[in-house]
Amino acid sequence: MYREGKVELIPAADAIIILETVLVDKLATGNGPKPPRPYHLPDADLKKRYRVTVDARPVNNLQLTVAGNNFQWVPRSVSSGMPKADLESPNQHQQGxxxxxxxxxxxxxxxxxxxxxxxxxxxISIPERVRSLFCFRTTCTVMDDTGNLNSLGDSFLWRLCRLPQGWxxxxxxxxxxxxxxxxxxxxxxxxxxxxxxxxxxxxxxxxxxxxxxxxxxxxxxxxxxxxxxxxxxxxxxxxxxxxxxxxxLDGPTYKPEGSQQELVKGLAESALHEFFHYKRNIPLRQLKWLRSWAGKFQYYRGWLAPEGVSNLKLFFARIKALQAEGARPITDDESLCTAFTRLTEMVFGGRLPALHFGLGGSSTTGVLL
Missing domain, CATH: 3.30.70.270 (Reverse transcriptase/Diguanylate cyclase domain)
Incomplete structure (x- = not known):
């Protein structure tokens, strides 16, 4: 990273915040079995397998404020009443x-x-004045004959020069x-x-x-x-x-990727078991469950056939019922189970129809073939 210009050595006086390093395994993704991690890897394989970044949560808890003609980063807990810099929200809408x-x-x-x-x-390089927020420390180590790492005592301070993931x-x-x-x-x-x-x-x-x-x-x-x-x-x-x-994307059409059918069946059974077996705050937790899944299905509403739309409407009817004052927990609901199972099969099982590009669909859907 140093040779590539991604980090630079700094004296302790230039480190505003020292963060913990995070080693990201690029191959350990998804829910499948994790590949083995060999203890010894050549530098080229290390770079291919792992990404080094920092735990940026301390920086995310800072607020950029105005101090006279300058700016300063202060903890959000003490920033109340301070004039805040006019930054664009990192959560503003970006096209998906x-x-x-x-x-x-x-x-x-x-x-x-x-x-x-x-x-x-x-x-992407970050400005000089921002880099000192993203510092981390490394210590020289050596491996003994038994395979244990021992510190040599020498430590170095670094700071990131490029956009850090996690910020x-x-x-x-x-x-x-x-x-x-x-x-x-x-x-x-x-x-x-x-x-x-x-x-x-x-x-x-x-x-x-x-x-x-x-x-x-x-x-x-x-x-x-x-x-x-x-x-x-x-x-x-x-x-x-x-x-x-x-x-x-297949020629003039596009649709969501499907999952393996056995995974979809297991997902539906596990989720329904959770819904009917809450122990505390049952109506509130069931309401949260329904809202969460309704939101997932609503995202794919443009692909749903009329049967799927009817199943989704049943979800919203159950949400409305649980929102009523004095609502009781749902203990047995065959219609909800059927609707949920069919929706998961449609949305996650690869049964959604394709949409056609460029035929004047609405802002949230294309046009069904």
Missing amino acids: PIDILNNWPSFATTFYGRLDLSDAFYS TYPPLIFTRALSHLLYLFRAQCKLRVHIDHYQDDLLLGAADEKTLNQCIEDLSDFLEGYGFVVNRQKSTYATKSLRFCGYV
């Missing part, structure tokens, strides 16, 4: 994958491509930075290709294979010129079917 697909033009639905950026957040602002900062670069690229690109992105997932579409592949190469060169690392081996060149952020 479904927004991108709903607005995808029909001319760009014959071939798709995807650009893979390696450690994309670490391609509240990097997703917004990264999106703004990449969106601006794509704006510049579109202005100079003469190819008829549509390009959009969700965070570091870049999606491209075009009417012919040659044009799309040329654009992928040109965009890769362009982004590399601004310090991004494009993994061309993991990037996807022109193809008629592509997975993008949980959706399957």
